[in-house]
Amino acid sequence: xxxARFDIRSQPGFGTIxxxxxxxxxxxxxxxxxxxxxxxxxxxxxxxxxxxxxxxxAQNQAVQDAxxxxxxxxxxxxxxxxxxxxxAAIATxxxxxxxGLGFKYAFINLPLMVPEIVTAVALLIVFARVKVWTxxxxxxxxxxxxxxxxxxxxxxxxxxxxxxxDQSLERAAADLYAPPWQVFRRVTLPLLRPGIIxxxxxxxxxxxxxVVISEFVKSGGQDTxxxxxxxxxxxAVTPEINAIAAAFLALSVVLVTIFFFINRKEA
Amino acid sequence: xxxxxxxxxxxxxxECRGIVKQFGEGPNALRALDDVSxxxxxKEFFTLLGPSGCGKTTLLRMIAGFEYPxxxxxxxxxxxxxxxxxxxRPINTVFQSYALFPHLTVWENVAFGLQMLGRPKAEIxxxxxxxxxLVHMEELAQRRTDQISGGQGQxxxxxxxxxxxxxxxxxxEPLSALDYKLRKEMQIELKRMQSETGITFIFVTxxxxxxxxxxxxxxxxxxxxxxxxxxxxxxxxxxxxxFVADFIGETxxxxxxxxxxxxxxxxxxxxxxxxMSATLAEGYVPSGAATLVVRPEHARVxxxxxxTADQPSGQLSGTVENVVYFxxxxxxxxxxxxxxxxxxxxxxxxxxxxxxxxxxxVGIVIAPDAAQVLRx
Numbered sequence: 281x282x283x284a285r286f287d288i289r290s291q292p293g294f295g296t297i298x299x300x301x302x303x304x305x306x307x308x309x310x311x312x313x314x315x316x317x318x319x320x321x322x323x324x325x326x327x328x329x330x331x332x333x334x335x336x337x338a339q340n341q342a343v344q345d346a347x348x349x350x351x352x353x354x355x356x357x358x359x360x361x362x363x364x365x366x367x368a369a370i371a372t373x374x375x376x377x378x379x380g381l382g383f384k385y386a387f388i389n390l391p392l393m394v395p396e397i398v399t400a401v402a403l404l405i406v407f408a409r410v411k412v413w414t415x416x417x418x419x420x421x422x423x424x425x426x427x428x429x430x431x432x433x434x435x436x437x438x439x440x441x442x443x444x445x446d447q448s449l450e451r452a453a454a455d456l457y458a459p460p461w462q463v464f465r466r467v468t469l470p471l472l473r474p475g476i477i478x479x480x481x482x483x484x485x486x487x488x489x490x491v492v493i494s495e496f497v498k499s500g501g502q503d504t505x506x507x508x509x510x511x512x513x514x515x516a517v518t519p520e521i522n523a524i525a526a527a528f529l530a531l532s533v534v535l536v537t538i539f540f541f542i543n544r545k546e547a
Numbered sequence: 548x549x550x551x552x553x554x555x556x557x558x559x560x561x562e563c564r565g566i567v568k569q570f571g572e573g574p575n576a577l578r579a580l581d582d583v584s585x586x587x588x589x590k591e592f593f594t595l596l597g598p599s600g601c602g603k604t605t606l607l608r609m610i611a612g613f614e615y616p617x618x619x620x621x622x623x624x625x626x627x628x629x630x631x632x633x634x635x636r637p638i639n640t641v642f643q644s645y646a647l648f649p650h651l652t653v654w655e656n657v658a659f660g661l662q663m664l665g666r667p668k669a670e671i672x673x674x675x676x677x678x679x680x681l682v683h684m685e686e687l688a689q690r691r692t693d694q695i696s697g698g699q700g701q702x703x704x705x706x707x708x709x710x711x712x713x714x715x716x717x718x719x720e721p722l723s724a725l726d727y728k729l730r731k732e733m734q735i736e737l738k739r740m741q742s743e744t745g746i747t748f749i750f751v752t753x754x755x756x757x758x759x760x761x762x763x764x765x766x767x768x769x770x771x772x773x774x775x776x777x778x779x780x781x782x783x784x785x786x787x788x789x790f791v792a793d794f795i796g797e798t799x800x801x802x803x804x805x806x807x808x809x810x811x812x813x814x815x816x817x818x819x820x821x822x823m824s825a826t827l828a829e830g831y832v833p834s835g836a837a838t839l840v841v842r843p844e845h846a847r848v849x850x851x852x853x854x855t856a857d858q859p860s861g862q863l864s865g866t867v868e869n870v871v872y873f874x875x876x877x878x879x880x881x882x883x884x885x886x887x888x889x890x891x892x893x894x895x896x897x898x899x900x901x902x903x904x905x906x907x908x909v910g911i912v913i914a915p916d917a918a919q920v921l922r923x
Contacts, residue, residue: 451613452646454633456660457711463634466659470650 313529316522323517333523343524346508350488353419353504357426358434358483364427365434365479366472370464373442374450392432399429400496407497417499425497426487433486434479441475442468474542481539485532559624560715560747561587561610566619568605568771579605581771583619587715587749588764592741594750596758597768598794603751606768607717610749611640623714634663639708640717643724645700647692653703654679654688660711678706681740698729705737709744718750722757734761755795759783767791784842787828787922792840799846799889801839805920808833813920815839818885819863825918838921843892845917848879851908863889863911867903879903881911 288294316334320327337343368388372381391399407421449471453463469476491506498507505528512521568580580602587593595603608614610621612633621629628636639660647656657678661671679685682702687695692703701721708716718737722730738761741748752758758765759779766776767790775787786792789800803815806822813825815837825839851864865883872895879891889911903909 446644446646448642448644448646449648451633452640452642452648452707453659453663454613455611455638455640456707457634457663458659459634462663467648 309529312522313526315519316526318519318522321518323519323522333519334527337520337523337527340520342503342508343505343520346503346505349419349502350505353422353426353494354484354487356423357430357487358480360423360427361430361434361483362438362476362480365431365438365483366476368431368435369439369442370468373439374447388435389432391429396429396492400493403428403493404496411499419502421497421499422494422502422504425493426490429490429493430483430487434483437478437482438472438475441472441478445471477542478539481535485535488528488532558589559586559622560589560591561585561749562620562622563606563610564620564622566606566609566621567617568602568609568614569617578771580609580616583768583771583773585766585773585776587747589747590745592738592748592750592761592763594752594758594762594765595768596752596755596765596794598753600770601768602771603753603768604719607640607719607749607751610715611638611717612636637711637713638715638717639711639713640719641704641708641721643719643721645704645721647700647703647707649691649693651692652688653684653690653692653695656692656703657706657710659707664711674710675706678710681709681743682706682736697724698733701725701733705740709740709746712744713746715747715749718748720751720753722752723754730757737761759795767794769794785826785828785919786840787830789838789840789921792921797843797890797892799841799843800921801841801889801918803837803839805833805835805837813837815918815920817863819883821863823913823918825920826916827920828922831920831922839918840921841889841913841918843878843890844876844894845914846889846891846911847893847914848881848891848903849910849912851910863913865889865909865911867905867907867909870903870905879909881909883911 315323315326317329317331318327319330319332372384372388375381403421403425407425411417411421445468449467450463453467454460458466489506490504491510494504494507495510498504503511505524509521509524562585564584566580566583567578570577570579583602583606585593585606595606597603605614609616609629612628612631612635616629619629620627623636623638648659651659654675657675658671661674666674675688676685679688682705684699684702684706687699692700695703701724704721722733722737725733734757737748737750750758750761759782762779764776764778765782767774767782769790775782775791777785782791783795786795786798792798792800801817803817806814806816808814808827811827813827814822815825816822825837848867863881863883863885865881867879868882868888869878869880871878871880874895876895877893879893881889881891883889891911
């Protein structure tokens with residue numbers, strides 16, 4: 281039978297490959313989550329349903345500290361990155377094109393392409409020196425480092441939103457006696473909000489998730505949740521790790537869902 | 548058609564002098580406006596008319612403050628405003644896309660300008676109510692702007708721009724998105740609002756019919772230049788250049804030889820050898836050849852070999868090529884013996900048809916004073 285057109289879904293093996301891909305993506309996560317509810321302290325044999333490990337993780341002071349630290353870093357870094365990214369996006373979209381503008385776009389997005397380990401080592405060296413000079417060794421370094429690598433992530437959705445915005449709206453506001461700051465506050469900012477929220481959420485999740493840079497930049501006793509988990513894996517592994525990971529996953533899913541609904545309502 | 552009464556107040560509201568706008572540099576430079584000068588009178592309905600790309604919108608944006616001239620000055624009631632940003636100019640704009648703020652209600656849109664001017668709350672409320680009443684939108688005040696129709700959006704855009712009582716209102720093809728019937732209604736509405744508010748309107752359009760019906764005066768633009776400024780009557784009946792005559796309404800051009808000029812009246816000879824007289828366009832510089840313009844409704848078709856003797860204004864002859872019925876009138880296309888086509892527009896009457904058939908030999912009588920020599 282001659283086919284009217286090529287249909288990839290009817291090719292041999294398509295279903296198998298699709299199934300395999302989904303299994304690869306989700307089976308490990310499902311296993312991890314399931315074993316978080318394991319009553320026994322084994323990662324491989326099922327000993328009945330229990331919330332024991334969640335309770336253990338919640339009562340573990342080190343986990344609490346790491347989680348709290350992660351949230352503080354993510355919230356501060358995402359806030360600063362979003363502010364910087366918003367300003368960068370306005371500066372690069374609300375200007376007539378000039379030579380070098382394309383270079384600036386690339387310059388803002390380049391950190392996405394730089395291998396994270398390179399950034400991490402570079403920050404380690406610089407901050408080590410700064411720590412000696414200033415004597416300060418608080419969370420500031422982690423926040424600063426996270427802010428830096430979150431900026432391009434926050435920039436992307438904000439710039440996309442600004443470019444999609446009808447510029448005659450801002451012109452209309454200026455025409456109706458709004459000086460530049462009022463144009464921004466009364467028109468640009470409200471219309472940009474979904475983009476800013478998207479940028480913030482993205483930066484927040486990226487920061488929350490980071491291991492490599494945090495591992496290099498943190499001082500002693502500054503574990504974030506991911507670096508704490510990494511540290512635990514080197515020692516005795518109990519389903520407590522599963523419980524932490526499952527809770528972490530739940531938080532991410534909730535954040536992404538919130539972001540999705542805010543965006544759909546406002547876009 | 549009688550000449551309309553002179554504009555009541557002839558003081559100048561906006562004066563653009565020697566405006567040049569150049570985009571780009573060097574050999575790729577584009578002159579969007581090339582030495583444009585217009586003076587718009589107070590309380591006038593002034594139209595910038597021309598095809599897309601003629602520079603009319605650029606000029607409007609310059610008066611609004613969204614573009615700055617490369618050369619030249621813009622004066623508002625004598626004060627040079629060319630360097631002022633838009634928010635410092637007492638001029639408001641109705642945008643082609645309306646540009647209503649989507650996150651605000653109709654009421655908030657109309658109040659925006661007054662709020663930015665820092666007017667007291669009570670005054671804003673009263674003024675917004677007055678404006679919404681002017682555009683018949685009182686009932687939809689609390690609607691979001693994405694919940695109203697295109698025609699209603701148009702009214703809100705007008706109310707928003709009129710609310711701060713600007714000295715000049717700029718309208719950038721505001722009716723182009725509306726369907727035919729709504730557009731006709733809005734044309735009348737706009738004229739009403741202009742006379743009620745007494746604000747100077749500067750209107751941009753590429754629609755010559757719209758320009759003729761609404762304007763006190765029209766500036767016809769092409770390729771960054773102003774070709775002619777005048778009343779609709781001037782522009783239609785005394786076009787100075789071929790472009791103006793061609794762009795406004797339908798018209799016939801006849802290539803003739805200039806025989807002489809006497810007391811402002813030219814004597815010309817058609818290729819057929821027939822001689823006739825014609826008025827001269829303003830600023831005409833005599834040369835050997837002269838292009839004659841004749842509006843289709845200023846000529847009529849007569850049976851061939853008709854009474855030439857008592858029609859001294861000249862006569863053409865040819866064969867009827869096409870007869871097109873338009874309801875109110877009929878267009879008769881006649882292929883002249885000289886080879887080109889001449890169109891005659893004849894008013895229809897109920898009792899009889901236009902009386903000619905395709906292929907028939909006819910003569911064309913041009914009404915006295917109907918022919919004009921163009922400037923080019």
